[in-house]
Amino acid sequence: MAGMPGPYVIRGSVVLPEAELHWRFMRGSGPGGQHVNTTDTKVELRFDVAATESLPAVWRERALERLGERLVDGVLVVRAGEHRSQWRNRETAAARMAALLAEATAPPPKRRQVRKISRGLNERRLTEKKRRADVKKGRTGRGWD
Numbered sequence: 001m002a003g004m005p006g007p008y009v010i011r012g013s014v015v016l017p018e019a020e021l022h023w024r025f026m027r028g029s030g031p032g033g034q035h036v037n038t039t040d041t042k043v044e045l046r047f048d049v050a051a052t053e054s055l056p057a058v059w060r061e062r063a064l065e066r067l068g069e070r071l072v073d074g075v076l077v078v079r080a081g082e083h084r085s086q087w088r089n090r091e092t093a094a095a096r097m098a099a100l101l102a103e104a105t106a107p108p109p110k111r112r113q114v115r116k117i118s119r120g121l122n123e124r125r126l127t128e129k130k131r132r133a134d135v136k137k138g139r140t141g142r143g144w145d
Contacts, residue, residue: 008098010055010105016098017054022046023090028081042081043089045097050074059105066104076100 007015028042049055049063049071067076078100080093 008094010098010101014055014059016047016094016101017052020047020052020054021094021097025086028084028089039086041084041086041089043079043086043093045078045080045090045093047076047078047097047101048074049076049101055101055105062106063101063104067100070100 007018009015022045024044024046025040026042026044027040049060049067051074052060055063063076064071064074070076076097078093078097080089080096082092083089
């Protein structure tokens with residue numbers, strides 16, 4: 001698309017390939033008066049995640065797994081119609097698509113290492129706990145006669 005801002009970076013050097021994006025335009029709802037009734041400002045952007053060659057195989061598998069509920073036959077669909085201009089809706093849809101794919105293809109977080117609490121640390125914790133209990137016990141009004 002000539003003039004479209006981009007490329008929309010997913011992560012690193014991987015970008016949304018313009019050739020694999022399929023745009024559809026329709027009449028938007030909301031503000032705009034008579035202008036809305038005559039122009040196609042709402043945007044639907046489709047990207048075939050299952051068939052794309054632009055994503056590394058590992059990323060594609062992650063995306064298919066994580067976006068499973070959002071995909072229709074392996075195709076990710078994003079709609080944008082908040083703005084009155086088609087141009088801004090196109091930018092919004094492409095940015096949303098890139099953000100969704102970036103989140104879906106991110107590597108899984110590192111597993112937390114479970115470590116044993118040291119004996120000294122545990123003893124200090126229990127000593128502090130006992131001291132606080134004694135302080136609070138001393139606040140009771142018993143024995144002030």
